[in-house]
Amino acid sequence: MDKYLEDIKNLVLEYKAKLIIIGLGIIFLVSGYMFLTKSNENQTTDVKQKISSPKEVIKSKEEKQTKASIDEQIYVDVKGAVLNPGIYAANKMMRSSDLIKMAGGFNQNADSNHVNLAKKVNDQEILYVPYNGEVSGLPDVNLKTSENVESASDTPSSQPNQTSKTNINSADLTKLQSINGVGQKKAEKIIDYRNQNGLFKTVDDLKNVPGFGQKTVETLKASLAV
Template identity: 45%
Template sequence: MKEFLSKYRWHATAALAAISIAILFYFSQNKNMDSTEQKYTPSETAVQPGAGTSAGDTAGAQSGAAEAQVPDEIYVDVKGAVKHPGIYKADMDERVYDLIQKAGGFEKNADQSQVNLAQRVKDEMVIQVPEKGKKTVPAQPAGTASGTAAQPASDAASGTPGEAAEKININTADEAQLETLPGIGPSKARAIIEYREKNGPFQKPEDLKNVSGIGDQTFAKIESSITLQ
């Protein structure tokens, strides 16, 4: 028996060594597989749910907010020398003239020269039509339309205080106001009003030179003192 064990001892030793190597290899492979799975775990959760649609959602929200700022309906208050004063519904592209027609038109004593008929209407606007021989002091909001309406805020902010008030609106000014312009006397003031009533509001300041008696020299004197707004 001793001879047998001595003879085959190295076979047993080799077998044990092979078994040990196989066990070590097995555990080594399992460990590597666990490490690989842990390594790729973050990449599977890197993309947050809904990240691909966040930009679209934001754009949609902004678009909805912009639409909410546009008024669904416009209402204008027509006062003074019109046949049926009151609050009237209007469209975005309508003018002061259109709203006065909705109010039945001018009364016989209305001073049409003090109203800018071509002005586009706005929501909450007040159209004040004065009587002849009377002057009105309208409220200050930019939407007010009358002969002495306040200048737009952009004009008032682009110079020294009071500069905007000094300009004369050649589309709404009466004869007395036009005569305050340099070189404009009673006859030229009447000519401006007659031209305006016949041809409608001035579209640009240079149109004044189409009025009889107003040439380049006269226009050059008054150009900085007039406005169409």
């Protein structure tokens, strides 16, 4: 009887050891499977985060370009009928309206109808605000957008030899500087003369402007009008 009980005890111990080994093996396999599954999920998440849609890439590029435009400092010379003319620091995202505000806004004699307030400003640009009665038609510069300016510079004129007279009563600062021999200072003197004495009656009245002698006026006469 004792021997029989001893055999049963040994049998139980033998199977118990095997069951423990089998159980440990199952636990090891389950743990390994869970570890591999978790690792694959993490890798998939990382790949999804790294792969961006085309729209996201474009948006990111545009945001970088916008930030670069804001960070890049430019300088604009604001002249004419504003309260505080001068050179102002700006950025390429600003528009004419922003620079005019920086210059104190329009003065009471400003002709705001001839200024494109929505135009983006460029480095070294002259933003000129005309006085009332100074411009009779559409201005040559202020109403153009930067795209118009680039297009005009890229497209050759169909009549390169054609010349037109410059009206010294209506030309703005930039147009006056296009006259042969007239720089920024002389152009400003012409505008100052108009503001103080009214419009020119004849081209010969240009002799009354400091810096314009009789010989100079005679030379320019063929290309000027009033």
